[in-house]
Amino acid sequence: MATIQLKVNQEGRELRDIDPATPLLWALRDHLGLVGTKYGCGKGLCGACTVHINGAAIRSCSMPVSSVAGQSVTTIEGLAPDRQNLHPLQEAWMEHDVPQCGYCQAGQIMNAAALLQSTPSPSDEEIDNAMSGNLCRCGTYTRIRAAIHTAAGKGGAS
């Protein structure tokens, strides 16, 4: 058991009495109560658990919390600067009514946000490639792609 400090959504957090091997996913969900990040497969196959570490998209189910000690984690709850000013991707997701069940969408948005950081105006092919690790069981891919384009057109990298 260990005490681990990290920055989550711009706030310093301390995890006490935690198994350092705990995947970041479960540290976020069970220990910090941030349940927007989802469990889908536990093996980095579905992307539902995607968060940002220092701005890069990673699969939190396969990342021991100890390995991100001292680093900056952004989850879906912290993607927008505040409740009134959502990230352009979140706005685009609502405009296109992307979700069906909605379970994968936090991971999709986090992955797309990282894409727009590196590629502010991605082509269809660039979107398909970047998003290929994020599964949607309901099959909302057409709308996800359209929403990413919409967000990109509105400065989605911001």
Next chain:
Amino acid sequence: MKNQFYRSDLIPDIDMPAEFVHWENRMDVEKAANDSSSGPFIPRRQFLKLSGLAGGGLVLAFSLGRGPKAAASPDKQASGEYFAPNAFIQIAKDGAIVIAAKNPEVGQGVKTFLPMIIAEELEVPWESVTVKQSEIDLERFGRQSAGGSQSTPRNWDLLRQTGAVARTMLVTAAAQTWGVSESQCKADQGYVVNRSTGKRLAYAELASAAAALPIPEKDSVKLKDRSEYKLLGKFIPGVDNRALVTGQPLFGIDQKLPGMLYAVYVKCPNFGGVAKQANLDVIRKRPGVVDAFIIEGNGNELELMSGVAIVAKSTHQAFQAEKALRVIWDKSNASDNSWEAYKAEALSIGPKAGQISDEMGDAEAALAQADQTVESFYTYPFLSHANLEPQNCTAWFHDGKMEIWAPSQTPQNVARMINSALDIDPSDVVIHQLRIGGGFGRRLMNDFVVEVCAIAKEIEAPVKLTWTREADMAHDFYRPGGFHHLKGALSQGRWTGLLDHFVSFTPEGGDGKRPVRGGNLSPDLFQFPEIPNLRLDQTFLPSRVPTGFWRAPRSCAVAWVFQSFANEMAVAAGRDHLEFLLEQFGEPRWLEEGERRALHTGRAIDVVELAAKKGDWGNPMSQGQGRGLAFYFSHLGYFAQVAEVTVDASNRVKIDRVVVAADVGLLLNKSGGENQVEGSVVDGISTLAGQEITFEDGEVLETNFDDYPLSRMASTPKIEMHWLTTDWSPTGLGEPAFPPVAGAVCNAIFDATGHRIRTMPISKEGFHI
């Protein structure tokens, strides 16, 4: 006799329970998911209750009972013995309008579109409505479930009347206020307008006066004409979207209670195995583990099978402890079934007559007299539902009550099951419904709910059970696989006979005559009413593999078989597939007048012709490209699809475009409805590309998304949708767009390559997407 063979109670829309042999009977999916007994009978009575809101305002709660008895007990109403409402409207004095969403949201959009129906008839702007998920309460909300695309047809009349009754009362209140006749008044988007003076009164101002009025009979109120609709048919985003895109807790798995513990439940990898002994002392010493114990279960796969519970302080600790768990299983009654053995057996018994046979005309004679016959053997595999949110549930046994937070498609089945498995009185079971991360029929079953309750009963704290992905794939109620030996007869280019020997499964240890859940076949599923000679033989192989209802049960499998075989017949006859398919419908007619579950060939012809036109049927294509057409009628929806594919030299299939033509009467929510169709096409591609559940010695071999792949963004084709606007009542869209996908794609692959796919998924025949 033809219509008899195609009788409508042969169910195009929903499935039959395993306990019914053959196709004579029809039951609801939810009831079928509930083998044991029927629930407590609650009489339906007409009931409408008005009461003041705390701050003044109007609360309308209805039971829109059916039949002559519905309104027959005023004395009982007076004495307070009421039936409960199935819809709920609140109009507060400040103008806030709250509409209850009654059914479980699994991604089909029901939390948005059912309240839209009420809002349309209530005549209020959608922006002024707040939708609230209702509690589970049979008495107040009637039947609450998500299955069989039934939410729309079951609630269409009731919810329109719910809104219209309230609107009528508000109009009456305004007329009385102004001292004019009701015909002088008109409801208009949250106001009642005086036609002569143009004066307006807001619903909020009228709420208290309306609450004092007598309630009109639900059948007496005038419903809006569709031409007057302002909301239905529009692009309305889901009401939970903001919460979803900001990661707010909505789903079952997001539930958290003070002091909550985290559990796993480990069952025998061989279906039906019983836990005899486990290294519980070792497990109890694992970090964070609070307790570990064996649960005997009641042997009912729908309720509580034997297993080992591990309860820990975190999900991670419970998952880690499971890895150290060693169990001695008694497998004397466990499954030793093998998919490979079934395939070999099904192939070998092909020529034999089936155990059960039904016939119209004389199929053997038609085959004997035919100019040409076609024989084929089709195979499709078992499938897992693979909901992205694994099965989970939270329960807290406190004060003699079992309180449950469940992502269940059939929450009203739970209390009876808890009673059966755990001997807790149904009246002591309280269940809250939470958003569901994908249904597809898996959560019609409540095994995971009963499991957590069995654990919670032993633990003095709230407990959340989370299945690992591996447990989810190993313990599904799978779509059963199946085999079809088909023989078709052609005479002078016409399809004169069809014989299908269908090999399916029966529960092992039973009488051998009952099909497993979702593994039955009935003649209505052929949907070629002009074939004069038709025989259906069935043979059932004993199996212990749990099966259930998978998106568009039965249709999800057999539509591909029959729509592919129709293409084989057209090719053999040297005829154009569109023309040949249309010929099978004959004259436009309803096969059973007034029965919506019976095929209407006119509606079928219309969608097939529309799909063909929009899909450029007959236009030349390049080398390596192909076009395929398929039709299916299920869940009251008529769908035809044209798929266009490009196949390269390495048999890589690129699905370029899928054109969908549909007649569902009225599209309630353009956004939600089209989303369902797009998703159905993607799901169809997922299943045909590479999904297959196999099992060896009673143990499922697939474990996660690496060996049970879901379709990804890059393989999503261009999807075009064309909706016929007809006067028919609307239906749900969770299912009926799915069945034609595989047929259209496989017919297109044949068009491109000359190779007929007869085994699913297509990876079995060397093709990949």
